[in-house]
Amino acid sequence: MTNESGAVVVTANLSRTFGRRKAVDGVTLAVDAGNTLALFGPNGAGKTTLLRVLSGLLKPTSGFARIGDTKLPGGPEIRRRVGVISHHTLLYEALTARENVEFTARLYGVRDFREATERALGRMRILDRAETPVRALSRGLRQRVSIARATVHEPQVILADEPFTGLDILGAAALSDLLNDLRHHGAAVILVTHNVDEGLALATHAAIMDRGRIVVTDETVGLDKQTFADRYRQLVAQDG
């Protein structure tokens, strides 16, 4: 997929099982700094599990994974470099948008946490609702706060699991700008999405995951998007 020796995110034959079910089955991939891997796959393909392993929330059952030079699951130093945008917002409803993001910034040891919070909320165009409790925000606005929360510490690796879910056009544009900006500043991004156009527009590389395995990988430059999309739909139809 990329030059493995210089890659920021590397997995080799990575597997994760739950009981007898292999959610991730021998995944090998590498993502360089400044690259975005768009990861597609039908429901239950193992994409979320793969991201949870890479974020240190799950231990791999077998195989190898590293972020930078540190082997996973690693410790605080590795988690400091990763930003996780999850299915769930990871927010506290009783706290305001600003309090949520500021709390995360402080957990990550960001020195100017107030300034970083302001910047993160501004990038997601939600500063005007910063003092609103999260419980009073719509699904889309919560998602924007969640993304601000995940990126407030300027992570070098971003693991984004369907981050466009619930976002309106403005929110989606803000997220696209943010991901491109972070990538241009050297971040490695793994973006899980079901929207092929959206994913390919942001990615430098694309992969399809099915039944725990990576079955297709390609660079997006010169990629025949229609053929790729057809292949993906075919896989989803087979699994359905």
Add this chain to the structure above:
Amino acid sequence: MVEVLRDAWLIAKKDLAIEFRTRSAFFSALVFALLGIVIFYFAWDSSAVSAIDLAPGVLWVIFTFSGMLGMHRSFSVEQPDRGIDGLLASPVARESIFLGKALANLVFVVAVQAVAIPSVALFYGLPLGNVWLPLAGIALLAAIGLVSVGTLFSAMAVNTRLAELLLPMLSLPFFVPVVIPAAQATAKLMSGRPVGDAGAWLKLLLAFDIVFVVACTLAYPFTLEE
């Protein structure tokens, strides 16, 4: 170590801010405590049992069960949007998460105690004049032991379907070594004996506190969902 405590304080402040905004668990615990005191009062036959004999038992039954309401809340606030994943994916030590939760629970239990102790004194006509300070010390020592055990089991129970049932079932047997010396020391103080007479019970209480705080902090990382 400083970083572990700093992060624990951050997490405790966050939990207390949430409780301060919602006030759900605190008011439930307070109402439970006051109702308990009233029920015990009306069930009490003052000609058969003296207030000095009954009050310590009432106090510790109430602290034990009302505290549990707060401890259950401790990890359940993380559930709706999986805030716990945010904590676990962050660079804070697992021990900081436990200590932060335990610290917030301690403030919660102490706040309930601050209302319940004067209420028991009022209902049972017990003068707290000379003993309020050592009594507050005993209450604090016991609260440390209770929240250590309760926080650990709350973390274990929260991901189960029967969390509300499982937490008391797991916690109560481990509360016994804390509640017995605390109730005994309270009884001695309330009956007008000097603090020195409760010394042996206080040492036992302190020993269990140290054991439970250390053991529960070290055990917490092993309770995390894999």
